[in-house]
Amino acid sequence: MRAIRFLFVILLAIVLIGLALANRGMVTVKVFPANLGSYLGLDWQVTMPLFLLILLAMLIGMVLGLVWEWLREAQLRSESARRARELASLEREMGRLRETRTVAPQDDVLAIVDAPANPPAISR
Secondary structure, eight states: OOOHHHHHHHHHHHHHHHHHOOOOOOOEEESSHHHHHHTTTOEEEEEHHHHHHHHHHHHHHHHHHHHHHHHHTHHHHHHHHHHHHHHHHHHHHHHHHHSSSSOOOHHHHHHHHHHOOOOOOOOO
């Protein structure tokens, strides 16, 4: 399993290096369209290599997916915690019931089974 993971990491590194070498051109990323930016007085832009933009977009997508799944599974986590509390409560109740169980069996068969292994000697 470790070898497969190592092979996957090496393959991913080769693909990412190939992507970086193939897309070295500089691009300008603007936050607002030209007309809207000039109207608002905001001209936010960044110039970076294209491969960096691609990698940042993938990273942002993965983080958004992680947050989305974490929020989606919140109900499952709360249900699991509720069931764990219920299980602990039932286990405590079973422990109390076992402690308060009557010492003398209420059935003759159980009395024979629970009888001591060495019965008292009968004197004649």
